[in-house]
Amino acid sequence: MLKKDLRIKYSRLRSSLTPSQLSSQSIAIANSVLQLSIWNNSYFHIFLPIEQKAEIDTEGIISILLGLDKNVIVPKIKSSTELEHFLLTDNTKFITNSLNIPEPVDGINIEPNKLDVVFIPLLAFDKAGNRIGYGKGYYDRFLNECRQDVVKIGLSFFEAENSIDDIDTTDIPLNFCVTPTKTYSFKTS
Numbered sequence: 024m025l026k027k028d029l030r031i032k033y034s035r036l037r038s039s040l041t042p043s044q045l046s047s048q049s050i051a052i053a054n055s056v057l058q059l060s061i062w063n064n065s066y067f068h069i070f071l072p073i074e075q076k077a078e079i080d081t082e083g084i085i086s087i088l089l090g091l092d093k094n095v096i097v098p099k100i101k102s103s104t105e106l107e108h109f110l111l112t113d114n115t116k117f118i119t120n121s122l123n124i125p126e127p128v129d130g131i132n133i134e135p136n137k138l139d140v141v142f143i144p145l146l147a148f149d150k151a152g153n154r155i156g157y158g159k160g161y162y163d164r165f166l167n168e169c170r171q172d173v174v175k176i177g178l179s180f181f182e183a184e185n186s187i188d189d190i191d192t193t194d195i196p197l198n199f200c201v202t203p204t205k206t207y208s209f210k211t212s
């Protein structure tokens with residue numbers, strides 16, 4: 024399927040989830056994340072969910088990370104193309120921006136090349152590990168600034184599509200995608 028049709032399909036599917044499904048499926052995803060062999064790493068990047076878009080509740084994963092004393096880094100929109108990234112601390116204050124994204128007000132800036140693991144929001148992904156988001160390219164540009172060996176983990180309520188047919192060269196594939204019932208591991212070339 025094409026990106027534009029997938030965005031419509033998965034936006035609809037998401038908005039059909041009840042609050043209780045959203046909550047239990049987010050917990051199932053967090054439990055599966057615990058099984059990945061990523062825990063020797065130190066710098067973990069994760070997003071805070073847009074509730075209005077029924078994104079995965081990442082609170083469970085964040086609690087696990089903080090409990091393990093990991094460095095947790097969250098994004099903030101800097102411009103129409105670029106994100107910046109702040110270390111989460113006890114003092115971090117969040118403000119929900121005009122797109123309903125909770126973002127840190129300020130803090131210690133972390134460069135993408137420091138990151139070991141990135142958890143990635145997505146609308147849909149395919150069996151080859153390609154993903155799509157809301158179509159602004161923020162994560163594609165951000166992942167391009169990360170090290171080649173950064174572990175890229177998609178989080179999704181829904182299973183893989185057979186293929187996203189209009190993938191282009193700037194789309195960076197995932198290493199893993201975790202859903203409530205399955206963990207996909209993708210071959211990287």
Ligand SMILES: Nc1nc2c(c(=O)[nH]1)N(C=O)[C@@H](CNc1ccc(C(=O)N[C@@H](CCC(=O)O)C(=O)O)cc1)CN2
Pocket residue numbers: 070071072073078098099100106122124144145156157159160161162
């Ligand atoms: N929770 C979360 N944080 C995230 C992302 C995400 O997907 N989820 N992003 C992943 O990239 C980045 C921000 N993504 C954005 C996605 C869309 C628009 C945007 O302008 N969207 C619509 C208007 C909003 C709407 O329809 O409600 C537009 O195109 O005008 C802006 C930023 C960074 N933080």
Ligand SMILES: Nc1ncnc2c1ncn2[C@@H]1O[C@H](COP(=O)(O)OP(=O)(O)OP(=O)(O)O)[C@@H](O)[C@H]1O
Pocket residue numbers: 026154155156157158159160161162163164167193194
């Ligand atoms: N590394 C890059 N440098 C410059 N432009 C880029 C880069 N990656 C993607 N883009 C541009 O961003 C736009 C959106 O890309 P795409 O449709 O793949 O977004 P998406 O993956 O759905 O969004 P997101 O990455 O924010 O979740 C495209 O016009 C694409 O050319």
